[in-house]
Amino acid sequence: MRSHDIDRLNIxxxxxxxxxxxxxSNKGGVIILSKEQIEWTQMAIHLPENLCEEKQFEFCxxxxxxxxxxxxxxxxxxxxxxxxxxxxDRLSCLIDLVVKKYPYIILAGDLNINVLKNSSEHVKLKNIxxxxxMNYTVNFPTRVFQGSVSAIDNFLTxxxxxxxxxxxxxxxxxDHDGQVLEIVHTHKNNVRNxxxxxIKRDFSEENKGTFxxxxxxxxxxxxxxxxxxQKFDIFYSTLTNYFNLAFPKKFFKTKKCQNKxxxxxxxxxxxxxxxxxxxxxxxxDLELSKLCKYKNKxxxxxxxxxxxxxxxxxxxxxRNKNKTTWNIIxxxxxxxxxxxxxxxxxxxxxxxxNPLKISQTFNDFFTGMISANxxxxxxxxxNKNLSIISGQxxxxxxxxxxxxxxxxxxxxxxxxxxxxxxxxxxxxxxIPMTIIKTVNKQLSKVLVHLINSSFICGIFPDQxxxxxxxxxxxxxxxxxxxxYRPVSLLPSLSKIYEKVVYNRLMQFVESNNILEAxxxxxxxxxxxxxxxxxxxxxxxxxxxxxxxxxxxxxxxxKAFDSVNxxxxxxxxxxxGVKNNALSWFESYLYNRKQFVQINHITENNYVVKxxxxxxxxxxxxxQGSILGPLLFLCYLNNIKKCLxxxxxxxxxxxxxxxxxxxxxxxxxxxxxxTSTELACIEQYFRNHNLxxxxxxxxxxxxxxxxxxxxxxxxxxxxxxxxxxxxxIKFLGLLVDGNLSWDEHTKLVLNKINSGLYAIRxxxxxxxxxxxxxxxxxxxxxxxxxxxxxxGSTKIENLTEILKVQIRADSG
Numbered sequence: 032m033r034s035h036d037i038d039r040l041n042i043x044x045x046x047x048x049x050x051x052x053x054x055x056s057n058k059g060g061v062i063i064l065s066k067e068q069i070e071w072t073q074m075a076i077h078l079p080e081n082l083c084e085e086k087q088f089e090f091c092x093x094x095x096x097x098x099x100x101x102x103x104x105x106x107x108x109x110x111x112x113x114x115x116x117x118x119x120d121r122l123s124c125l126i127d128l129v130v131k132k133y134p135y136i137i138l139a140g141d142l143n144i145n146v147l148k149n150s151s152e153h154v155k156l157k158n159i160x161x162x163x164x165m166n167y168t169v170n171f172p173t174r175v176f177q178g179s180v181s182a183i184d185n186f187l188t189x190x191x192x193x194x195x196x197x198x199x200x201x202x203x204x205x206d207h208d209g210q211v212l213e214i215v216h217t218h219k220n221n222v223r224n225x226x227x228x229x230i231k232r233d234f235s236e237e238n239k240g241t242f243x244x245x246x247x248x249x250x251x252x253x254x255x256x257x258x259x260x261q262k263f264d265i266f267y268s269t270l271t272n273y274f275n276l277a278f279p280k281k282f283f284k285t286k287k288c289q290n291k292x293x294x295x296x297x298x299x300x301x302x303x304x305x306x307x308x309x310x311x312x313x314x315x316d317l318e319l320s321k322l323c324k325y326k327n328k329x330x331x332x333x334x335x336x337x338x339x340x341x342x343x344x345x346x347x348x349x350r351n352k353n354k355t356t357w358n359i360i361x362x363x364x365x366x367x368x369x370x371x372x373x374x375x376x377x378x379x380x381x382x383x384x385n386p387l388k389i390s391q392t393f394n395d396f397f398t399g400m401i402s403a404n405x406x407x408x409x410x411x412x413x414n415k416n417l418s419i420i421s422g423q424x425x426x427x428x429x430x431x432x433x434x435x436x437x438x439x440x441x442x443x444x445x446x447x448x449x450x451x452x453x454x455x456x457x458x459x460x461x462i463p464m465t466i467i468k469t470v471n472k473q474l475s476k477v478l479v480h481l482i483n484s485s486f487i488c489g490i491f492p493d494q495x496x497x498x499x500x501x502x503x504x505x506x507x508x509x510x511x512x513x514x515y516r517p518v519s520l521l522p523s524l525s526k527i528y529e530k531v532v533y534n535r536l537m538q539f540v541e542s543n544n545i546l547e548a549x550x551x552x553x554x555x556x557x558x559x560x561x562x563x564x565x566x567x568x569x570x571x572x573x574x575x576x577x578x579x580x581x582x583x584x585x586x587x588x589k590a591f592d593s594v595n596x597x598x599x600x601x602x603x604x605x606x607g608v609k610n611n612a613l614s615w616f617e618s619y620l621y622n623r624k625q626f627v628q629i630n631h632i633t634e635n636n637y638v639v640k641x642x643x644x645x646x647x648x649x650x651x652x653x654q655g656s657i658l659g660p661l662l663f664l665c666y667l668n669n670i671k672k673c674l675x676x677x678x679x680x681x682x683x684x685x686x687x688x689x690x691x692x693x694x695x696x697x698x699x700x701x702x703x704x705t706s707t708e709l710a711c712i713e714q715y716f717r718n719h720n721l722x723x724x725x726x727x728x729x730x731x732x733x734x735x736x737x738x739x740x741x742x743x744x745x746x747x748x749x750x751x752x753x754x755x756x757x758x759i760k761f762l763g764l765l766v767d768g769n770l771s772w773d774e775h776t777k778l779v780l781n782k783i784n785s786g787l788y789a790i791r792x793x794x795x796x797x798x799x800x801x802x803x804x805x806x807x808x809x810x811x812x813x814x815x816x817x818x819x820x821x822g823s824t825k826i827e828n829l830t831e832i833l834k835v836q837i838r839a840d841s842g
């Protein structure tokens with residue numbers, strides 16, 4: 032279009048604010064249009080005459096004022112055949128001129144610089160933007176054409192990430208996709224305080240259909256025909272592109288406290304009753320007043336019914352019925368109503384409130400918690416020249432059978448995907464498992480190809496090794512960073528890969544009886560109860576033999592996070608994991624990364640996500656992973672070899688929860704056996720980069736009430752004497768030295784009385800069916816857990832439990 036054409040341009044409700052037209056050649060140019068009600072002015076800056084040039088550096092600019100927020104919008108275009116260095120130089124000049132007068136700048140357009148490719152022009156663009164404290168915001172494909180994927184359209188801005196939201200849009204107007212930038216300006220406005228505005232993806236049924244449609248048309252030929260080391264990157268780029276297009280991010284206004292069971296029909300009915308009541312008051316019409324009372328009675332009945340239906344549905348679909356019930360109770364009574372507060376932390380007496388700095392501080396804290404131990408152990412390993420290549424036998428055994436990563440197929444992959452729960456939580460890519468499940472059939476074929484390729488070359492994709500970590504407040508001082516625990520969220524696709532490998536590794540170790548019988552964690556036909564029963568039986572047997580018995584309940588500090596990768600790989604090698612399978616596990620473990628994300632509410636009630644930098648994690652099994660627990664079992668698999676005096680000494684483990692039972696005829700004998708066995712176990716843990724926490728490790732003297740003999744021992748760990756206690760909580764059961772279970776029954780009574788309160792509070796807001804679910808989750812579950820052990824307690828204790836149970840049954 033020429034200038035005279037634009038002057039006659041008429042688009043309903045829009046007006047042209049600025050443009051640049053080519054005079055010497057066709058096509059090209061830039062135009063900015065805005066809605067008519069938006070206030071705007073021309074940019075009041077003197078620009079060099081030769082700055083704007085056809086094909087080389089085409090731009091136009093407008094200053095907008097929206098709700099007292101002023102910014103400059105610059106439309107920009109560079110022809111792909113122009114000199115990129117000239118373009119970048121002029122871009123630098125333009126920004127330098129504009130930023131002096133207008134601090135908030137947005138440049139939008141087709142730069143023909145692919146930011147998905149690490150080219151020299153990409154690096155130069157980043158350096159220019161960095162010099163002005165600016166960033167490009169589009170890091171997803173904007174043009175997908177004949178197997179070529181690129182991001183050449185972008186927004187360059189001085190606004191921070193927390194102030195903007197960028198999404199892709201399929202326009203079908205050209206071979207380029209559209210991009211939308213939304214501004215979350217931080218100036219005060221009239222947003223009501225009882226609302227929160229969240230930025231979320233729209234997972235509507237319509238958008239799910241769009242996503243499925245895009246994947247159905249995708250042949251994945253580029254993936255199938257690409258080199259092995261490029262397959263996953265191409266697949267992931269295409270998948271995330273479709274995901275961003277199908278599920279754009281939107282602003283959702285959520286009321287902080289709202290009765291979600293009140294639908295539009297009930298709202299309208301309430302308004303009609305209010306109008307009728309007003310009319311009755313004005314006219315003093317008695318018949319009208321009676322009608323108003325009658326309608327109000329019906330309305331309250333409907334309201335209660337809607338409330339019951341809402342809570343019933345919420346409880347039935349909940350995975351954690353205890354938590355859901357208490358949330359409902361708290362909302363009904365007004366107790367402990369949770370208001371979202373921005374995280375603040377205190378470091379060395381200085382309070383940190385900047386959310387970006389807080390996220391980085393959390394990441395530094397979480398990644399640095401075990402660095403001292405790791406460094407010490409790794410040096411020791413290097414001194415011993417321990418490596419996979421050396422083939423040294425650290426486990427004390429060599430298993431002859433070999434573990435293979437056998438190929439998977441579509442049936443297995445589809446079954447694995449369907450086995451996952453419908454969760455909307457997601458990793459760094461925002462793709463939740465519930466969405467993966469909706470496109471199971473569309474993805475299974477290409478996933479089979481990718482997983483099998485991963486097995487063949489022994490490589491686990493880097494994109495799936497990035498963890499998003501959310502700090503969760505535990506208790507006590509919220510300003511103390513140590514009162515937060517990290518919750519790690521991995522990409523959904525990672526869990527599919529892991530589950531395929533888990534099935535093979537678990538079948539291999541179980542069918543070949545590789546895992547020690549003393550390990551009860553995360554295994555079929557074993558549980559916390561089998562662990563407790565095994566431990567208690569060993570104590571009773573020793574007492575029946577007339578021996579004195581003690582239990583050492585050991586506490587390992589950050590056990591899963593402290594696993595040494597080289598040591599673990601050596602263990603796997605000796606268990607029979609060789610060649611490509613071993614390479615795959617090495618790739619899976621090494622060079623993992625994480626970032627911390629926190630939510631922050633701005634002054635105008637926008638919930639904004641802040642993310643730290645990526646940090647590399649080279650120790651520990653991945654938190655939140657499927658393979659992590661099984662790998663930890665393999666890591667500790669030969670711990671039983673530490674024992675020298677069986678059956679007088681014995682170990683019982685549930686993953687990292689471990690205890691040592693020692694018995695003997697005399698106190699001196701027990702002290703000698705315990706010191707010897709514990710020294711060996713402590714050395715074993717030290718060799719495996721694990722730290723035995725002397726402050727939390729406790730000793731219990733087991734005895735009958737008749738004997739009541741106290742075994743007075745001075746057993747040390749790290750030059751600290753282990754504290755002797757009368758009872759200790761072990762795998763959910765409060766174990767006392769006399770095995771009377773008096774204290775545990777008190778614990779059970781405390782829990783089921785809370786459950787009784789829950790039932791009473793829910794009587795009027797839940798159906799009988801939901802009340803039964805509450806009963807089983809709040810009362811029956813606590814009574815049933817471990818009753819095969821604590822059921823031997825005295826009849827008085829059981830009677831007290833039965834009384835509460837009867838009251839619960841009667842309501």
